[in-house]
Amino acid sequence: MPELPEVETTIRGLRKNILGQEIKNVFLDAPNLVKKPNSFKVFKKKLVSRKIKEIKRRGKNILIVLDNNSLILVHQKISGHLLVGKWDLKNWQPKTKGPLSEPINRFIHFLIEFKSGLMLALSDVRKFAKIELWESDRELGNSKEFKSLGPEPLDKNFTITKLKERLAGKKSLIKKVLMDQKIIVGIGNIYSDEILWRAKIHPFKKTNLLKEKQIKEIYKYIKIVLKKAIELKGESFSDYRTPEGKKGFFDKERKAYQRTGEKCSRCGEKIIRKKIGARSAHFCPKCQKI
DNA sequence: AATCGTTCCTGATAGC
């Protein structure tokens, strides 16, 4: 799942590859992926002939800024990932099962073709990703979603005090709180498990019952884990790939997520998995006592 | 205001 480190890896890759590129054509075979504007015809018209000016990130959202300052927002959700390359489009038939001929993968449902021949594609098995076009930073910033987004955990002004402030009064379970984009952006199921394992905190611990020292540990590992994961170009346990189609290497640092039944690398106890809402927490019941 | 359940979607896997 693309979380902050994967999205950061993606935008860095895009900056290397598509800045200055002029859009020639846009293809879509899963109409629900483009949410704004409603009409794909209108969406396409607004993109064609524009150049890519800048690539940014806000939380898990990728923002592709065009030369008229409008922005393409891509949220990769669970299985989405952007790829840069050149593919043979001659067999491309919208609304067919195999949208593109080999060697393109069969899960590409959205594609921007540049004048140079280069392409930007969204591969997404689950089709949960979302693509939107916003007229300006201002319009996007005023949207309900962006107004409610929490602070960026890797910003310099995200201090321990700031974290305490964000967690204050929260009665919910710490794992849920860490994954809540309104409280802090960028952390999802993988990194919340990894941060809590390192901080030795039970994912079901009620946030308001955390001790000062424990919040400090969480703070410390939010920074360490996210930075390390960016350095390693993210986690490719599941579908995520860099824009070049390569796997990230965070797997070698993965201590808890999807390690059910394996020995905890710290104490040897077996890692367990427990449902938390619609998803699952992986943790060591011995190191991470409630 | 906060929290909970449902929805979107389909490959992988299990069970028969």
Place this chain on the structure above:
DNA sequence: TGCTATCAGGAACGAT
């Protein structure tokens, strides 16, 4: 072998 049933999972949304 081939069918059906179940499940994962980010975030919006409606309901409580």
